[in-house]
Amino acid sequence: MGNTYYLAVDIGASSGRHILGHLEDGKMVLEEIYRFDNGMKPKNGHLCWDAEGLFGEIKAGMKRCKELGKIPASMGVDTWAVDYVLLDKNGERLGDAVGYRDKRTEGMDHKVYEIISPEELYGRTGIQKQIFNTIYQLMAVKEQQPELMEKAERLLMLPDYFHYLLTGVAKTEYTNATSGQLVSPATKDWDYELIERLGYKKEIFGPISLPGTVVGPLKKEVADEVGFSCMVMQPATHDTASAVLAVPSTEEDVIYISSGTWSLMGTELKEADCREESRRANFTNEGGVDYRFRFLKNIMGLWMIQSVRKELPVKYSYAELCRMAEEVSAFPTVIDVNDQSFLSPDSMIEAIKEYCRKHDQAVPETPGELAAVIYQSLARSYGETVWEIEELTGKTYDKIHVVGGGSNADYLNELTAWYTKKEVLAGPGEATALGNLAAQMIAAGELKDIWDARVCIRNSFEIRSFRA
Template sequence: MRIHPTTVAAVDLGAESGRVAAVTFDGTRLRLDVTHRFTHTPHPVDGILRWDLDALWSGIRHGLATLAAGDVPIASVGADAWGVDYGLLDADGGLVDDPTCYRDPRQPVAMARALKAVGPQRIYGATGVQIMDINTLFAVVSDAAEHPARLERATTLVMMPDVVHHLLSASRVTEYTAASTTGFYDMARGIWATDLLDDLGVPTHFLPEVVPPGTDVGPLLPDLARGRLGGARVIVPPGHDTASAVVATPMSDPRALYISSGTWSLVGVEVPEPVITDRTRRANITNEGGYAGTIRLLRNVAGLWLLQACRRHWATEGTVYSYPELVTLAGTVSGLRSIVNGDAPEFLDGHDAPSRIQDYCARTGSVVPQSVAEVVRCVLDSLALGYRHVAEDLHDVTGHRVPSVNIVGGGANNALLSQLTADAIGVPVHCGPVEATALGNAATQLVSLGELGGLSDIRRVIAETTQVTTYSPHEREGWDTAYGQFTRLVSIDRERHGLPGD
């Protein structure tokens, strides 16, 4: 291993914001410097909610241009992004149209159609992936039925991080961890589940080559390879942002529960091979690809989305709160009075979230929150209970109770939520790093460049780089009763909406 500093660029895209960061390894520690941050939002075009790719690409180019004009040579560039969304390339390598957004109302409709056509057992058995209406599978089912021209024009489907890699290098492959979020990738066999797509009437001619994280897909295109980016390669990291975040999670125990906490919370454990059983299907546990041959056995939880949606709504009413202000307010009121299932379908689009929370509580017999503080406390209490629900289901399918929890990502800064999580699950919660996704992205590039030795080496360096804050459980009263109420709500919602589960 060389010990002179090496710097790589990590493009890290979330569902609300993006950033370009320079990450330098000095032989002992990683240093992350965010070059550019930008926000973005989907918008309806031609009747479908789509991502503004021009805005995303503009933000990325701005960050890369800043790096190109800097003092430090950049050895490589790699991008990670949220899962499930995709772009379609035509024969000339152009995008057929802007990538569609998983929050479009067409997705639940298409999921219901697919479940009626082949059943949840068929879908889960073919893939090992959690059945959710956000899955790519249901977007392409909708495309095939309602917008077949999109698929007819396409020669290659690439997941969102690989849309960026295509724009960086003209590559036409998609990366394994991102492909594993589609709901039509066979996790047991490591191939596309073409038989499932055939049964659902979805063409398969556009399915790309899937490459492992760490693959070098070529140099930057000439119009980008300028200045300090002149010699940079494009190295695909774990493309799914959660996969990159898990790489950079300094777990104190191999059986620890990780929570990649942001708009979505991905809650799971790391295992050596897929676990696809009737028990995991009933629990709606997903198998997603990880780095270095690992599998992320997890469930998606609707994370901080409800809090973000509430904050946006209050802003439209004229009051703009910072997230720390909202958390402080939530700490001033009693907890476990109002509980919702944040994964209920009525919360998916985030419209008028405070009123929907109140309506849900009224309908289910919970105390209806009135103030901003009470609404936020309801969201955070419910999220902690959601984390416990996943922990209990993972114990059921693996036979192991989680000894601790590691929270990474933006949610690691939420002290109240971290303490509530420790109290709800009853184990220590370790928080940090906040920038786990960008660090994991960069660290896997450094492995490919020969600067780091692999997953264990990455986590050793991350532990030396990051200050971790620990929360110990101290308030147990009321949590078991609240958890019973929460699981009852989940069961009612599954039955009411015809969702997979027990």
């Protein structure tokens, strides 16, 4: 009897990949079969995602399944959070798929706060203030393109939109919806009263369903194009929610870092913590699998080193940058990685240098010094965040699980252990795809629940330990 395959389409801000997974002797086996580039590009005066291009890449990777003779029983798409599209009455997209780094949201927080205070908004949603949250993006549409809001019949987060293009069925998945700051952690549904107060069209917000929900079979024209049919299943479509599902621990109280373009650092809670002190510390309560809340802080993450690497005239590997940073580890400068100047600068190298000059710190000049500043500063931010998590939860943690691509950066793992004084357990690197696949396998009955999935992942992949 052949293997039952599942397909995770994991699309990040800089690249995407198709990963086939199956169970073999109780272990999860992965096969990356397709990879493609991604990124926001200027279009009509905004930074936008190429939604059509991405959908073409999704189908291209699916065709690879056919070529390999490994047809998945189900598939699911996960992406980053907060970005969405609007559909008109004919189910066609309205406008461009504007990305979260676009500057249209500047000042939109003040427009929102004219209607609801930051304190009340956090108390209602538990979501950390990020200027790119869906709530502020929609305020930008209302203020700058009211005709789009008027014509809109449905809002779909980006992975929901790709599922819709695959199946013709519009469904809204819970974990990604919560990130936009418009869902109540009490009802686990849209906060329709808040939506109406803000002047958004409440009819565009459809019913919310959980990871593991069937969206539907592929549309005939999609099935004909890719060469097979399968079910489309909602994973935790927010990539961090999928990554957290794959944290290889059976303990309730652990700290995790989902380390990629962003570093999402936090713990899981059974109830959202919407207290004022959590708001002031800038923690968020994003929805997770089984209604477990991801109580975490967004830290700028590897976006900074990714941006610096792109700008350097020599194309160093990340391993080379880590090595060069280690060689100049005594370089004294530490910066605030969450400073707004690093969110979307024209030049990351110049933004770092300008920050250092402004704060009377030694200015990094070489690639090694730039990398050292970023890695040291990230690790220090992790140390500060651990202290805040312990303070807010009243718990002490002895381990930090680092999952995602950043778990492969051993120098950063060593620094993290040193700054946090905790054991750092690094891996697996493919956490998001693993969580996506695990949700599908749980829905199919091949894994019992999230704990069974986490044990399976722990037994299937190498986990490396770092201590101060």
